[in-house]
Structures are given as structure tokens and as C-alpha cells.
Amino acid sequence: MLILPGPNGTDRPYASEITPREVFEKRRKLLGMLAAGGLAGVSGLRWTDAAAQATQRLAAAANPAYQLTEKQTSRKDATTYNNFYEFGTDKADPAQTAGTLKTHPWSISIEGEVKKPFVLDLEALLKLAPMEERIYRLRCVEGWSMVIPWIGYSLSHLIRRAEPNGNARYIEFVTLNDKKQMPGLNYPVLDWPYTEGLRLDEANHPLTLLTFGMYGEVLPNQNGAPVRLTVPWKYGFKSAKSIVKIRFVRDQPQTSWNRANGREYGFYSNVNPEVDHPRWSQASERRIGEDGLFTRKRKTLMFNGYQEVASLYSGMDLRKFY
Ligand SMILES: Nc1nc2c(c(=O)[nH]1)N[C@H]1C(S)=C(S)[C@@H](COP(=O)(O)O)O[C@H]1N2
Ligand SMILES: [Mo]
Numbered sequence: 001m002l003i004l005p006g007p008n009g010t011d012r013p014y015a016s017e018i019t020p021r022e023v024f025e026k027r028r029k030l031l032g033m034l035a036a037g038g039l040a041g042v043s044g045l046r047w048t049d050a051a052a053q054a055t056q057r058l059a060a061a062a063n064p065a066y067q068l069t070e071k072q073t074s075r076k077d078a079t080t081y082n083n084f085y086e087f088g089t090d091k092a093d094p095a096q097t098a099g100t101l102k103t104h105p106w107s108i109s110i111e112g113e114v115k116k117p118f119v120l121d122l123e124a125l126l127k128l129a130p131m132e133e134r135i136y137r138l139r140c141v142e143g144w145s146m147v148i149p150w151i152g153y154s155l156s157h158l159i160r161r162a163e164p165n166g167n168a169r170y171i172e173f174v175t176l177n178d179k180k181q182m183p184g185l186n187y188p189v190l191d192w193p194y195t196e197g198l199r200l201d202e203a204n205h206p207l208t209l210l211t212f213g214m215y216g217e218v219l220p221n222q223n224g225a226p227v228r229l230t231v232p233w234k235y236g237f238k239s240a241k242s243i244v245k246i247r248f249v250r251d252q253p254q255t256s257w258n259r260a261n262g263r264e265y266g267f268y269s270n271v272n273p274e275v276d277h278p279r280w281s282q283a284s285e286r287r288i289g290e291d292g293l294f295t296r297k298r299k300t301l302m303f304n305g306y307q308e309v310a311s312l313y314s315g316m317d318l319r320k321f322y
Contacts, residue, residue: 058213059131060151066134066207073146075215077288082222083140084241085189086175086182093184094222101181101242103226110158112248113168120161122226126212128161129153133216134209139271139304141235144286150230151213156204164200164248171203172196172253173229174245190256196240197253197267198231201312207232211239233306235269266322270313271304275322 084094087101107121120128131151139145159171177193179185185192202208209230212219219225224241231238237257247253257265264278273283284297303309313321 056218057216058151058218060133060213060216061130063132063134066132066136068135068137068147070137070147071289072135073148073287073289078146078148078214079220079222081288083236084184084222084224086184086192086194086242087222088184089187089189095220097183098221100183101176101221101225103221103242106226106244108227108243109245110162110248111245112172113165113250114248115163115165120158125158125210125227129157131212136207136209136230136232137304138230138232138236138239139285139300141237141265141269141277141282143280143282143284144288145298145300145304146288148214149216150209150211151216152209152211152230154206155208155210155229156206158210158246159200159204162246162248167250168248169200170249170252171198171200172245172247172249173198173240173243174247175240176242176244191259192256194240194256195253196229196238196255198238199252199312200248202231202309205309205312207306207309233271233303233309235271237265238269268313268318268321270309270318270322271300272302272318272322273300274302275319 080095081091082094083091084098087094087097103122105121107119108125109117109119111117130153132153133149133151135147135149137145137147173196175194176182177185198208209232211224211228211230212226214220214223219228224239224243227243228241229239229243252267255265255267257269258267271282276282282300285300286295286297
């Protein structure tokens with residue numbers, strides 16, 4: 001996102017510091033092992049730490065309600081141009097360093113204003129509702145966007161299972177916070193762990209996808225394995241990756257970006273071409289893969305084109321609640 005100065009007061013010192021030789025070497029070794037051993041025979045939903053590199057199919061039925069006719073971003077672009085600050089702040093960092101993330105065993109802890117707190121492991125999460133493929137746009141606040149075939153199911157299934165009580169008005173999502181697996185946590189770029197939040201009705205909107213895969217496969221680590229959110233009408237940073245905790249709360253929670261710079265990143269962060277980021281316009285965007293010297297930028301659409309969420313905000317001044 002290139003928002004905050006780096007630890008030495010410079011802009012982008014992280015990449016070279018957190019991708020030391022051993023990390024590259026380790027990754028190369030792992031790739032070699034995969035090529036030799038071949039995960040191709042793995043069947044069913046068996047999650048391995050090698051998800052970043054392997055191709056593990058994840059079966060899903062295309063949901064006809066959420067298809068787009070726009071050209072899809074290539075898998076290569078979507079998996080090598082990432083924001084995942086726990087693995088570095090350069091776009092290329094996560095693909096290179098996220099091999100250290102252990103995605104199995106994994107579980108999500110459900111806490112706060114619910115009937116009774118509980119923990120769901122990945123196997124249970126995978127079985128909670130049928131997997132759907134949905135093609136969504138995702139637009140980063142930085143001004144670029146992608147079109148990706150995601151796999152998952154509406155977060156509302158998990159919310160129903162969680163049985164929130166009458167006090168629950170917001171949900172806070174918390175990312176894994178383990179320095180051993182996430183080298184970027186050694187740098188105070190954000191106030192870790194990465195947290196995000198949604199109002200309960202936003203979280204319950206059918207568009208809000210609890211995401212386990214993309215391009216017919218399980219999520220690569222750099223895209224937020226094993227489980228993340230995809231909230232397509234909001235700027236990308238609302239789509240928290242590698243979630244370990246979901247907390248139902250009474251009051252609007254603080255979020256990592258809000259804490260880092262509340263003037264630039266509000267709680268709602270709906271894609272809104274009429275509200276400029278304080279340092280740049282949000283009126284248009286660059287579709288990743290379409291870049292060329294003479295390529296026209298695309299006009300950014302209100303709610304990223306997802307007009308069906310407009311009723312969630314009726315009566316709200318979306319300049320004030322940015
Ligand atoms: N835990 C965590 N989640 C995160 C981020 C992050 O740095 N850490 N970056 C966000 C931002 S700014 C964007 S644009 C999207 C990018 O998702 P993608 O890499 O799958 O395209 O992830 C979001 N989720
Ligand atoms: Mo972003």
C-alpha cells in the first residue's frame with residue numbers, strides 16, 4: 001500500500017530485509033520436493049502446507065448469480081501481485097515468502113457476543129456449506145483492480161452457526177499473528193495482528209464471501225490461505241486474510257488501517273469514486289493485466305459495481321462515513 005514510512009524512515013526497505021537468501025533457498029527446496037513427490041495424486045479435501053506452491057483442486061459449483069463477463073485476471077498476476085503485509089510490503093514479497101505459513105492444522109475461534117464461544121477447525125469449516133465459485137472484482141484502495149474466480153460460501157452460513165446474541169452489532173476479524181511464520185510481523189508497519197471489521201448486516205450480506213480457494217484450487221498462501229474474506233464492494237484491505245478469530249462485538253471495532261491512519265482509511269471503506277483518498281483520486285482504476293502505455297484506465301464504479309448493497313447505507317452520508 002505504500003502508505004507508511006518504513007522502519008528506517010525510508011519508503012520500501014522491507015523487501016530486501018525480509019527475503020533473505022535462506023527463505024529463497026528453502027522455497028526452492030520445497031518446490032523441488034513437490035516436483036519430485038508430486039501432489040497431483042492428492043484427492044479430496046486434504047489441506048497441506050504446500051498449498052502455496054501446489055495445485056490442489058477445490059471442487060465448487062459456479063453460482064450463476066455472481067458471474068462477470070469481464071475478462072478474468074490471470075492466475076499468475078493474481079498470485080504474484082499481492083498485498084499481505086505480514087509477508088512484506090512489496091507486491092512480489094508474499095509470493096516469495098509466504099511458503100513459511102503453516103495452513104494445517106488451522107482453526108477459527110468464534111468469540112464475543114454469541115450464545116457460546118467455540119472453535120471450528122478447517123475441516124469443519126470446509127463442510128459448513130457447499131462451495132461456490134463466484135467471479136468478483138476486487139479493487140485495492142491504491143487504484144488497481146482484478147477479476148478473480150473465488151471459491152467459498154457466504155459468511156452468513158458461519159454467522160448463523162455462531163448464533164450471535166442481541167448485543168452483536170459488528171464483527172471483528174483477526175489474522176494469524178505468528179512471527180515465526182510471518183516475517184513481516186517483525187516490522188511495525190501496522191499495529192499487529194491485522195484486524196478488520198464489518199457491521200453485522202454487511203457481514204450477513206450474501207455477497208460477503210468466506211473464501212477458501214481461487215481458480216479452481218485452494219488459496220495459495222499469499223492470497224490468504226487457508227481462509228479469508230472477500231468483500232467485493234469495499235476496498236481490498238477489508239478482505240482480511242488467514243483469519244484465526246471472528247469476534248462478535250457491540251461497538252464498532254478499530255481496524256488496523258483505521259488505527260494506522262484514520263484520516264485516510266475509515267471503517268466503511270466502500271468503493272466510492274466520489275470520495276478521493278486524501279492523497280489521490282479514486283475516480284478510475286488500472287485493471288491488472290491491462291497495463292500498457294496507452295491503455296485507458298477504467299472508471300471506478302460506486303460500490304465497485306455491486307449496487308445491490310446500496311440499501312445497507314440508505315440514509316448514511318457516505319462522504320462522512322468513508
Ligand atoms: N492479513 C492481511 N489481510 C489483508 C492484507 C494484509 O496486508 N494482511 N492486505 C489487504 C489488501 S490492502 C488487499 S488489496 C487484499 C489483496 O488480496 P489479494 O492479494 O488476494 O489480491 O488483501 C487484504 N487483506
Ligand atoms: Mo489494498
